[in-house]
Amino acid sequence: MNAALIALLTVGSFVLSYFLYSRFLSEKIFQLEDSETVPSKLHADGVDFVATKRSILWGHHFTSIAGAAPIVGPAIAVIWGWLPALIWIVLGTIFMGAVHDFSAMVISLRNQGRSIGDITGEIIGPRARTIFLLIISLLIWIVLAVFSYVIATLFVGNPSAIFPINIQILVALILGWATYKRKIGLGIPSLIGYSVLLVGILYGDFFAKSFPQITQIPVITWVWILLLYSFVSSVLPVWLLLQPRDYLNSHQLLTGLGLLITGLLILQPTIVAPAVNPAPPGAPPMIPFLFITIACGAISGFHGLVSSGTTSKQINRMTDARPIGYGSMLGEGTLGMLAVLAATAGFASLDHWSAHYSSWGEANGLAQKLEAFVSGSSQFISAIGIAEDTSRTFVAVMVIAFAATSLDTGARIQRLIISELATNYKLPALKNRFVAAAVGIGAALVLAITQGSGKGGLILWPLFGTTNQLVAGATLLVVSLWLKNSGKPILFTLLPAIVVTLTTCLAMTRELLGYLSHLPEQWLLAFLAGSILAANFWLLFEGSCLLLKRNTTR
Numbered sequence: 001m002n003a004a005l006i007a008l009l010t011v012g013s014f015v016l017s018y019f020l021y022s023r024f025l026s027e028k029i030f031q032l033e034d035s036e037t038v039p040s041k042l043h044a045d046g047v048d049f050v051a052t053k054r055s056i057l058w059g060h061h062f063t064s065i066a067g068a069a070p071i072v073g074p075a076i077a078v079i080w081g082w083l084p085a086l087i088w089i090v091l092g093t094i095f096m097g098a099v100h101d102f103s104a105m106v107i108s109l110r111n112q113g114r115s116i117g118d119i120t121g122e123i124i125g126p127r128a129r130t131i132f133l134l135i136i137s138l139l140i141w142i143v144l145a146v147f148s149y150v151i152a153t154l155f156v157g158n159p160s161a162i163f164p165i166n167i168q169i170l171v172a173l174i175l176g177w178a179t180y181k182r183k184i185g186l187g188i189p190s191l192i193g194y195s196v197l198l199v200g201i202l203y204g205d206f207f208a209k210s211f212p213q214i215t216q217i218p219v220i221t222w223v224w225i226l227l228l229y230s231f232v233s234s235v236l237p238v239w240l241l242l243q244p245r246d247y248l249n250s251h252q253l254l255t256g257l258g259l260l261i262t263g264l265l266i267l268q269p270t271i272v273a274p275a276v277n278p279a280p281p282g283a284p285p286m287i288p289f290l291f292i293t294i295a296c297g298a299i300s301g302f303h304g305l306v307s308s309g310t311t312s313k314q315i316n317r318m319t320d321a322r323p324i325g326y327g328s329m330l331g332e333g334t335l336g337m338l339a340v341l342a343a344t345a346g347f348a349s350l351d352h353w354s355a356h357y358s359s360w361g362e363a364n365g366l367a368q369k370l371e372a373f374v375s376g377s378s379q380f381i382s383a384i385g386i387a388e389d390t391s392r393t394f395v396a397v398m399v400i401a402f403a404a405t406s407l408d409t410g411a412r413i414q415r416l417i418i419s420e421l422a423t424n425y426k427l428p429a430l431k432n433r434f435v436a437a438a439v440g441i442g443a444a445l446v447l448a449i450t451q452g453s454g455k456g457g458l459i460l461w462p463l464f465g466t467t468n469q470l471v472a473g474a475t476l477l478v479v480s481l482w483l484k485n486s487g488k489p490i491l492f493t494l495l496p497a498i499v500v501t502l503t504t505c506l507a508m509t510r511e512l513l514g515y516l517s518h519l520p521e522q523w524l525l526a527f528l529a530g531s532i533l534a535a536n537f538w539l540l541f542e543g544s545c546l547l548l549k550r551n552t553t554r
Contacts, residue, residue: 001082001275003345004268007261010090010337014330017094022326025099026319029488030106036318039113043313047237048416049113052314054323056186059250060243060405061311062328065101065303066253067406068150068370068399069296070332073465074339075369077293079357080286081276082344086337088290092298093333096496100472101303102325103479103493108308109315115413116308116475118420123481124543131539132474133421136305137440138532139467140414143302144227144444145451146464147407151400152222153367158374158396159215160389163207164200165400171196172245180239186247193244194251197397204393223448226407231441234411235433238314242408249401253331256398260338263380264345273344273353282360284510288503292465297336299500301471302410303329309413339373346376370399414440451524463529466508470536473501477543484547501540508533 026032040051052060077085104116111119117136121129155162171193178184208215233241278286296302307325315321347353356372378391386394415437422430430436451460476497480490512533515526 060246063249064409068403070336083275097299098329104304105307105325108312145448159208160204161396167200175244176240230411267383269345304475342376469504
């Protein structure tokens with residue numbers, strides 16, 4: 001099968017869904033209008049509530065959700081064959097993931113910019129609010145640990161990426177200050193800043209060779225450094241680092257996607273992997289684990305947290321929710337599709353692919369899965385005429401930048417959630433943003449250093465995937481209840497909620513049994529999985545009873 005043809009068909013289906021399905025949802029279901037007042041203007045505070053231009057906020061939101069998950073997940077999932085992975089990415093993105101992100105953003109906009117967990121209290125009840133906030137907090141706990149480990153692994157495997165990533169942070173700080181304090185437009189300066197980043201990529205390998213001691217830093221030390229950085233980032237105003245860095249990342253993401261697709265069209269590689277490989281040795285069953293392994297490449301509860309936790313507080317006008325919420329998820333689906341092609345068409349032959357994916361235990365570390373994407377993608381970009389070493393550095397920087405953005409956003413969301421819970425339970429110390437951020441980051445550090453090193457960092461991935469999808473299902477249930485209360489159709493959100501909840505509960509139950517069979521070394525993972533599953537069942541029970549009751553009383 002020609003990988004270039006697959007890419008064109010996938011992108012074409014995404015474009016069609018944006019102009020048809022997302023318009024239907026926006027105009028007929030949610031009925032968005034520019035005249036509506038948005039939280040960024042109603043509650044402007046210069047820290048979290050900041051009205052932001054659509055182009056800038058699109059960059060922030062896109063790169064916040066497009067972390068390493070839609071790369072790592074598909075790179076693992078192709079062991080079951082490229083066709084099931086691709087079908088789930090396309091259909092899941094259009095009818096589930098993009099709907100989830102968009103709807104979570106809309107109901108937050110219409111509820112004072114509150115998070116989806118906080119809104120749950122008004123729709124279902126105070127107890128449900130607390131349960132959902134706890135589930136979300138546990139998800140972010142895992143996200144921070146997983147993504148810090150992903151970035152650390154990439155730094156160790158690709159030391160040439162260290163220099164340009166730090167250059168990007170410096171440029172972002174300068175851009176943020178210039179834009180917000182000096183009122184300078186972000187367009188031209190961001191392009192100049194992005195050019196500086198590209199120069200940094202060219203000199204990345206030279207820097208790594210000039211300072212070999214940096215290349216000797218172990219993964220766990222990088223985890224410490226990255227989580228300390230995310231603490232600082234989470235307490236800074238959004239305009240100083242988060243927004244300008246994400247805007248720079250959006251340039252890089254669009255450039256990267258453009259280069260990858262162009263390289264595919266030039267190279268037109270053949271997919272060497274099998275279309276379907278239903279029972280690879282040692283692997284869990286494809287159904288339901290394909291869904292939770294691909295995770296953010298099709299639907300992600302974390303996206304709803306970004307939509308309702310940070311992005312909704314920065315939307316400049318109501319109709320911006322459609323390109324930012326629905327459109328950004330289509331971009332994420334495109335990234336997931338490219339990850340599938342890189343991990344199947346980026347190998348020279350079926351023998352080379354089989355050597356990497358011969359069994360679930362073969363090359364099962366996080367570094368190997370990331371290497372499959374980096375190597376395959378660099379092969380595509382090299383077809384344009386860019387040196388392979390430079391291509392590798394560019395791809396590594398792209399993945400790290402996305403993962404770091406998700407790390408930044410996750411840390412900020414965790415801080416806000418801890419503050420919300422502190423308000424509910426009258427814990428004034430935790431309402432302080434520095435204390436709340438320290439608690440959230442400290443918990444993630446404990447999880448990363450005690451559990452993250454297992455199985456090359458991948459031991460946390462199934463727990464991340466299942467928790468992520470459970471939150472997505474719960475979010476869609478809350479949205480469905482909100483639509484029902486508003487007298488609007490619920491089928492478009494309720495059906496995805498049912499599908500993702502059933503498959504994920506099955507996967508989470510199996511994971512929990514696996515953790516219990518490895519006690520006491522996996523006690524923390526067992527505790528997390530058990531707590532999340534129990535809390536989710538409770539939330540779903542209350543929400544479902546309420547939904548059924550209202551259906552029968554209308």
